[in-house]
Amino acid sequence: DSMILSIANQKGGVGKTTTAVNLGASLGAAEKRVVLVDMDPQGNATSGYGIDRASLTHSVYDLLLGEAPGKVILKTAVPQVDLIPSAMALAGAEIEMVEMENREFLLREGLAGIREAYDFVLIDCPPSLGLLTLNALSAADALLVPLQCEYYALEGLSHLMKTVDLVRQRLNPGLIISGILLTMFDGRNNLATQVAEEARRHFGDLVYETVVPRNVRLGESPSHGMPILFYDIRSKGAQSYLDLAKEVIQHVEKS
Amino acid sequence: DSMILSIANQKGGVGKTTTAVNLGASLGAAEKRVVLVDMDPQGNATSGYGIDRASLTHSVYDLLLGEAPGKVILKTAVPQVDLIPSAMALAGAEIEMVEMENREFLLREGLAGIREAYDFVLIDCPPSLGLLTLNALSAADALLVPLQCEYYALEGLSHLMKTVDLVRQRLNPGLIISGILLTMFDGRNNLATQVAEEARRHFGDLVYETVVPRNVRLGESPSHGMPILFYDIRSKGAQSYLDLAKEVIQHVEKS
Numbered sequence: 001d002s003m004i005l006s007i008a009n010q011k012g013g014v015g016k017t018t019t020a021v022n023l024g025a026s027l028g029a030a031e032k033r034v035v036l037v038d039m040d041p042q043g044n045a046t047s048g049y050g051i052d053r054a055s056l057t058h059s060v061y062d063l064l065l066g067e068a069p070g071k072v073i074l075k076t077a078v079p080q081v082d083l084i085p086s087a088m089a090l091a092g093a094e095i096e097m098v099e100m101e102n103r104e105f106l107l108r109e110g111l112a113g114i115r116e117a118y119d120f121v122l123i124d125c126p127p128s129l130g131l132l133t134l135n136a137l138s139a140a141d142a143l144l145v146p147l148q149c150e151y152y153a154l155e156g157l158s159h160l161m162k163t164v165d166l167v168r169q170r171l172n173p174g175l176i177i178s179g180i181l182l183t184m185f186d187g188r189n190n191l192a193t194q195v196a197e198e199a200r201r202h203f204g205d206l207v208y209e210t211v212v213p214r215n216v217r218l219g220e221s222p223s224h225g226m227p228i229l230f231y232d233i234r235s236k237g238a239q240s241y242l243d244l245a246k247e248v249i250q251h252v253e254k255s
Numbered sequence: 256d257s258m259i260l261s262i263a264n265q266k267g268g269v270g271k272t273t274t275a276v277n278l279g280a281s282l283g284a285a286e287k288r289v290v291l292v293d294m295d296p297q298g299n300a301t302s303g304y305g306i307d308r309a310s311l312t313h314s315v316y317d318l319l320l321g322e323a324p325g326k327v328i329l330k331t332a333v334p335q336v337d338l339i340p341s342a343m344a345l346a347g348a349e350i351e352m353v354e355m356e357n358r359e360f361l362l363r364e365g366l367a368g369i370r371e372a373y374d375f376v377l378i379d380c381p382p383s384l385g386l387l388t389l390n391a392l393s394a395a396d397a398l399l400v401p402l403q404c405e406y407y408a409l410e411g412l413s414h415l416m417k418t419v420d421l422v423r424q425r426l427n428p429g430l431i432i433s434g435i436l437l438t439m440f441d442g443r444n445n446l447a448t449q450v451a452e453e454a455r456r457h458f459g460d461l462v463y464e465t466v467v468p469r470n471v472r473l474g475e476s477p478s479h480g481m482p483i484l485f486y487d488i489r490s491k492g493a494q495s496y497l498d499l500a501k502e503v504i505q506h507v508e509k510s
């Protein structure tokens with residue numbers, strides 16, 4: 001059975017793309033079949049796998065408008081991991097989608113025919129709670145929330161949780177929270193430790209045991225167009241995403 | 256004469272709010288009269304000045320719908336600096352604005368009556384190029400682009416510059432780029448140094464001389480609801496924003 005996992009948080013720069021790219025590759029390394037959907041007009045997950053958007057003719061934009069999934073799925077250089085790339089056209093899509101029937105379900109419908117071919121469908125979201133992210137939340141079985149260990153990021157969490165409740169009530173009753181992932185954690189920094197404690201106090205077991213440390217190799221790997229597993233497997237960043245993949249697989253096998 | 260400066264970049268987490276809050280306070284310290292407009296539904300600039308959104312009855316949302324500016328301007332604890340706060344209602348505003356006449360000029364019209372009362376109007380933008388940011392770019396005399404010294408942030412810059420060209424052609428012919436501000440710079444990190452060099456090679460004098468270093472005090476000050484000037488004036492973060500204020504004032508006086 002397959003699991004659709006959306007990676008979302010309206011706060012910018014918290015590690016959504018870094019998590020989507022590297023969790024994807026780590027699940028692939030654990031022999032899971034993965035497809036990564038890049039729902040962000042910025043297209044960072046697409047370039048994180050070394051793919052040049054300008055050279056593409058199809059993208060997730062076409063999938064939203066009813067194109068057959070087979071036309072938009074790309075193989076990546078990483079075994080077991082496929083990609084449905086982003087496109088510049090996504091930037092204007094939200095305004096176009098406002099008028100459409102079923103505007104929140106376009107992605108869900110697009111993925112219906114392919115989910116069985118994969119163990120995991122990961123969806124990278126833009127930093128907003130607009131129609132692109134709502135499509136990802138409506139399509140998902142579960143939500144992974146990267147939480148940067150900073151004040152503004154913690155402040156935004158309650159707004160995200162309220163939106164998730166609304167999505168559950170109106171669009172996707174089965175949506176669960178897979179977990180909250182602490183990212184860019186630096187144990188020497190009091191603020192980071194305080195935010196981590198606060199998150200665990202509020203959300204308890206929802207917070208993954210795996211914590212992603214601040215690790216410069218995670219920032220370097222996208223400039224080489226590859227996930228960290230292939231750029232520097234010995235780094236703390238790579239190890240933490242391998243741990244996260246194990247934890248996510250355990251969650252799925254338990255439920 | 257007053258200057259309307261928008262602080263924008265669709266890449267998330269690059270230091271837009273940190274720059275809006277701290278440049279504002281630093282311009283205030285230089286005896287300039289400042290109003291900060293929080294156009295981000297997240298409302299981080301509002302809480303960066305210690306203001307609790309939940310307690311407010313008016314916000315920039317009302318200004319966009321034609322409310323008198325006098326009703327929405329708040330005094331902050333910082334002398335010389337006023338605020339037009341954000342509101343949760345902004346999150347749904349983009350969908351509401353799509354249908355409106357003049358949808359890109361609502362903010363410009365709202366600010367027309369108050370700009371003469373200030374030396375600087377700073378506008379903090381959300382991490383997207385949707386209608387809220389387009390309103391800010393249409394209202395602005397100039398744009399300040401915070402650039403985090405990371406790969407994904409640099410990758411997104413060309414898309415932002417293309418959008419600025421479109422805004423200049425269709426909405427605001429007088430829009431200039433005030434400058435590109437390197438943020439979260441860590442000299443020990445090769446990637447940061449490479450990104451800084453690349454930005455200077457591409458954009459030359461458009462890159463401010465002032466560089467904002469990565470400085471944990473900048474992350475701590477929002478949790479105390481105050482700009483860094485009032486939290487820790489001796490910190491490198493505070494000094495860099497005082498330098499930036501001087502540089503921005505010089506640019507204005509020269510042109």
Ligand SMILES: Nc1ncnc2c1ncn2[C@@H]1O[C@H](COP(=O)(O)OP(=O)(O)OP(=O)(O)O)[C@@H](O)[C@H]1O
Nearest residue numbers: 012013014015016017018127184214215219267405
């Ligand atoms: N654990 C980490 N250690 C160091 N750098 C990191 C880490 N995680 C992410 N980064 C870097 O921080 C920046 C922000 O991360 P990323 O782009 O993944 O966040 P995002 O939430 O996807 O941003 P956006 O909101 O713009 O989509 C990137 O430059 C990335 O390379």
Ligand SMILES: Nc1ncnc2c1ncn2[C@@H]1O[C@H](COP(=O)(O)OP(=O)(O)OP(=O)(O)O)[C@@H](O)[C@H]1O
Nearest residue numbers: 012150267268269270271272273382439469470474
């Ligand atoms: N120079 C710096 N040194 C250390 N931390 C910083 C620095 N500048 C900003 N930060 C912290 O990094 C995080 C991102 O900064 P900020 O929220 O200002 O970016 P933003 O571009 O406004 O994000 P968003 O895209 O969500 O609006 C915040 O937690 C902030 O406190």
Ligand SMILES: [Mg+2]
Nearest residue numbers: 016017040044
């Ligand atoms: Mg991203």
Ligand SMILES: [Mg+2]
Nearest residue numbers: 271272295299
């Ligand atoms: Mg911000």
